[in-house]
Amino acid sequence: MKLTAHSAAESADSVRNVAIADLLDTCFDSVHGGRTYYKQVPHExxxxxxxxxLIGHVGMDYRMVRVGEAILPILGIIDLCVAPPARRQGIGAALLQRAEERAKAQSFALAMADDQRLYHGTGYSLLPAASVTFLAIDELRSHSVIRRDLSDIFMVKQLGGDAWPDGQIDLLGYLF
Ligand SMILES: CC(C)(COP(=O)(O)OP(=O)(O)OC[C@H]1O[C@@H](n2cnc3c(N)ncnc32)[C@H](O)[C@@H]1OP(=O)(O)O)[C@@H](O)C(=O)NCCC(=O)NCCS
Incomplete structure (x- = not known):
C-alpha cells in the first residue's frame, strides 16, 4: 500500500484523475457525475x-472562516472515502490523521458528516449549535448565500490554539 500527496496544480495526470473520479462515484453513489470533485477542486x-x-482518497481545503468575531484557519475535509473491499482496515482513519498532520498550522479540522462513526472515533465532535452561512453551489453554478442550522453534520476537531469560540459561523465560501 502506498500513500501519495497531490496539490491541485498537479491535477493534469489523466490516469490519476480517472481513478479518483471512479472511486468517488463508487463511494458516493455517482453524485460526482464522473468528475474528480463535487463542487470545487480541493487544494490538496x-x-x-x-x-x-486507488483505494483511498481525502481532499483538503485550506481556508479562513469566521466564528462570531474570530477569524480561524481551518482544514476542510472533503470526500473522504475508501473502496468497499478495503474498508474496516484503518485506511480511513489513517487518511484523516495524515491530512491533519499536513495541516498543523490550521487551528481546526472541519468535516460535514452524515455518518459520524469514523469521526467520533478520531477526535471530532458535533458542535452544540452550528448556524452556518455559506455559498450555495448548485449544478456548478453559484446559487446564493444561505444560512442553515448544520448542527446535525458539522464536526470539529481542534488541531491547535484555543477552543472553538461561540458565535455564528461564516464559511467564507462553499460548503465542502
Ligand atoms: C467512512 C469510510 C471512509 C471509512 O473508511 P474505513 O477505511 O473503513 O475506516 P476505518 O477502517 O479507518 O474505520 C475507523 C473506525 O471508524 C468506524 N467505522 C468506519 N466505518 C464503519 C462502519 N461501516 N460501521 C461501523 N463503524 C465504522 C469504526 O469505529 C472504525 O474502527 P474499527 O474498525 O476499529 O471499529 C468508508 O466507509 C467510506 O468510504 N464510506 C463511503 C463514503 C463516506 O461516507 N465518506 C464519509 C464522508 S463524510
Missing part, C-alpha cells in the same frame, strides 16, 4: 494505492 489530496488500484 491524499491518495492510497494498492498496486495500480
Amino acid at each position: 489530496r491524499l491518495l492510497v494505492w494498492s498496486g495500480r488500484d
Whole structure:
C-alpha cells in the first residue's frame, strides 16, 4: 500500500484523475457525475494505492472562516472515502490523521458528516449549535448565500490554539 500527496496544480495526470473520479462515484453513489470533485477542486489530496488500484482518497481545503468575531484557519475535509473491499482496515482513519498532520498550522479540522462513526472515533465532535452561512453551489453554478442550522453534520476537531469560540459561523465560501 502506498500513500501519495497531490496539490491541485498537479491535477493534469489523466490516469490519476480517472481513478479518483471512479472511486468517488463508487463511494458516493455517482453524485460526482464522473468528475474528480463535487463542487470545487480541493487544494490538496491524499491518495492510497494498492498496486495500480486507488483505494483511498481525502481532499483538503485550506481556508479562513469566521466564528462570531474570530477569524480561524481551518482544514476542510472533503470526500473522504475508501473502496468497499478495503474498508474496516484503518485506511480511513489513517487518511484523516495524515491530512491533519499536513495541516498543523490550521487551528481546526472541519468535516460535514452524515455518518459520524469514523469521526467520533478520531477526535471530532458535533458542535452544540452550528448556524452556518455559506455559498450555495448548485449544478456548478453559484446559487446564493444561505444560512442553515448544520448542527446535525458539522464536526470539529481542534488541531491547535484555543477552543472553538461561540458565535455564528461564516464559511467564507462553499460548503465542502
Ligand atoms: C467512512 C469510510 C471512509 C471509512 O473508511 P474505513 O477505511 O473503513 O475506516 P476505518 O477502517 O479507518 O474505520 C475507523 C473506525 O471508524 C468506524 N467505522 C468506519 N466505518 C464503519 C462502519 N461501516 N460501521 C461501523 N463503524 C465504522 C469504526 O469505529 C472504525 O474502527 P474499527 O474498525 O476499529 O471499529 C468508508 O466507509 C467510506 O468510504 N464510506 C463511503 C463514503 C463516506 O461516507 N465518506 C464519509 C464522508 S463524510
